[in-house]
Amino acid sequence: MSTQQATAEAGAFIHGAAHHNGGEPLPITNPADGRPFTEVASATPGDVDAAVASAREAFEGWSGLAVSKRGEILAKTARGVRAHIDELVPLLTREQGKTLRDSRIELRRALETLEHYAGLSKALRGAFAPQIDPGTDGMVLRRPLGVVGAIVPWNFPTTLLCNKLGPALVAGNTVVAKPADTTPLTTLRFVELLADGGLPPGAVNVVTGTGPDAGEALVTHPDVRKVAFTGSTRTGERIMALAAGGTKRLTLELGGSDPLIVCEDADLAKAASAASMGRFYNCGQACLAVKRVYVVESVADEVIELITAKAKRLRVGRGDAEGSQIGPLHTARQRELVAGQVERALAGGGQLVCGGGPPDDPELADGFFYSPTVMLEPAHDSPMATEEVFGPALPIWRVRDLDEAIERSNASQYGLGSSVWTADLEKAREAAERLECGYTWINSPTKVYDELPFGGVKSSGFGKEHGEEAFDHYTDQKSVVLRGG
Numbered sequence: 001m002s003t004q005q006a007t008a009e010a011g012a013f014i015h016g017a018a019h020h021n022g023g024e025p026l027p028i029t030n031p032a033d034g035r036p037f038t039e040v041a042s043a044t045p046g047d048v049d050a051a052v053a054s055a056r057e058a059f060e061g062w063s064g065l066a067v068s069k070r071g072e073i074l075a076k077t078a079r080g081v082r083a084h085i086d087e088l089v090p091l092l093t094r095e096q097g098k099t100l101r102d103s104r105i106e107l108r109r110a111l112e113t114l115e116h117y118a119g120l121s122k123a124l125r126g127a128f129a130p131q132i133d134p135g136t137d138g139m140v141l142r143r144p145l146g147v148v149g150a151i152v153p154w155n156f157p158t159t160l161l162c163n164k165l166g167p168a169l170v171a172g173n174t175v176v177a178k179p180a181d182t183t184p185l186t187t188l189r190f191v192e193l194l195a196d197g198g199l200p201p202g203a204v205n206v207v208t209g210t211g212p213d214a215g216e217a218l219v220t221h222p223d224v225r226k227v228a229f230t231g232s233t234r235t236g237e238r239i240m241a242l243a244a245g246g247t248k249r250l251t252l253e254l255g256g257s258d259p260l261i262v263c264e265d266a267d268l269a270k271a272a273s274a275a276s277m278g279r280f281y282n283c284g285q286a287c288l289a290v291k292r293v294y295v296v297e298s299v300a301d302e303v304i305e306l307i308t309a310k311a312k313r314l315r316v317g318r319g320d321a322e323g324s325q326i327g328p329l330h331t332a333r334q335r336e337l338v339a340g341q342v343e344r345a346l347a348g349g350g351q352l353v354c355g356g357g358p359p360d361d362p363e364l365a366d367g368f369f370y371s372p373t374v375m376l377e378p379a380h381d382s383p384m385a386t387e388e389v390f391g392p393a394l395p396i397w398r399v400r401d402l403d404e405a406i407e408r409s410n411a412s413q414y415g416l417g418s419s420v421w422t423a424d425l426e427k428a429r430e431a432a433e434r435l436e437c438g439y440t441w442i443n444s445p446t447k448v449y450d451e452l453p454f455g456g457v458k459s460s461g462f463g464k465e466h467g468e469e470a471f472d473h474y475t476d477q478k479s480v481v482l483r484g485g
Ligand code: NAD
Pocket: 151, 152, 153, 154, 155, 156, 160, 178, 179, 180, 181, 209, 210, 211, 212, 214, 215, 216, 219, 230, 231, 232, 233, 234, 235, 236, 238, 239, 252, 253, 254, 255, 256, 286, 287, 288, 388, 390, 416, 456, 460
């Protein structure tokens, strides 16, 4: 058996090695055909203890290194993973369902984020306040928090992990990561490769298992000082309650229902492309996907036609098949959820333009496929407007003007991102100012940049990943008053 298989089957990676345990087996299913193809052992409470103890032990050595040395090690280990990207791509596709192309993009983005933070290691600074009293200076030190629990969902298992690993490790913390119970394989192998590349044992450990078991054991572990969570709002709220015990630090990157607004003066073809790409990428399973479109009446027919044409052209197929542009949804349950939301919205008055169910292709019958769906004018209190739709279904509403679009956009519990398409700078400025969310793209596809902080408001959570700002969430700032003796 290769070490790779051994790590995958062991189900945990602790102190630089596969950790064999007796936990319940978790079947891992290929979303393209609905068939389980392997299983991993889920972590027991003892495994979570061992992983946290390993991270705690490693903390002293890791946090004691020069910051630039930590950056250097991270950059080197990221290069080591990059050399194995061809091995990771099909593994990610097999367990997650996304196309091979999207797996490669995801893995490259994950490594870019690690490299970005490795580079920022030389820019990590505290503050200095000279002469705050006669003969007295003030300093603000940045200190790492200790052991970070990193809990990640299944839609982007590696980028969402690296968004946490980059700033956490460079700031001097050590990590216990818990991937989703349905996508542990790429994470286990990825972290094993980081260790092979020179990351010290215990700096990053992995435990697998379900949220209520391994996840809660990690969140409530007394030696975990911070929980960095990405996932649904419901789970985020549960984790927030659990993290109150022990007064733990918390970052919550939660659900979204991002609007895209098209004004009458926009470049309509580009806006339609951004809407289609933003909604259907990763089969609609992205927190920052475009989930609602509001288009000003005078250009609505043209925009609807452009988006619909794009949706109809998308090739749905197995992630590992040549030419596929959209893979299956991740689980049967996810497909049921999306299908239910579409049905309720149609029953409440929405008009179906295309899609609305699984594709006809008999070759896809066993997988969790769902056709790209466009719907017009569902009720403003329908699931398409009020819930997060985590799949390839896009509602479009006509609005009077930008003002109505902004009001409708803000009438959501979520506040992750938004986009606005207009040639009018004044409208763009007004929208950026008024839209209640953490990120606004103007005339731009919904791409996340390492340089800029990312994170939501309202039910989309709090705290920032990306940007230098992420360091604030992985460090304590300690004030020191210094007076000559
Ligand atoms: P989820 O909340 O069910 O699970 C996410 C992770 O939390 C998994 O690892 C799961 O095992 C774990 N978990 C579940 N219950 C737990 C508990 N009680 N204690 C500790 N851990 C627990 O989310 P999901 O449905 O798997 O993922 C999709 C959601 O993630 C969507 O809502 C999406 O918008 C959100 N998301 C947000 C962002 C962002 O950056 N804001 C990015 C990607 C996905």
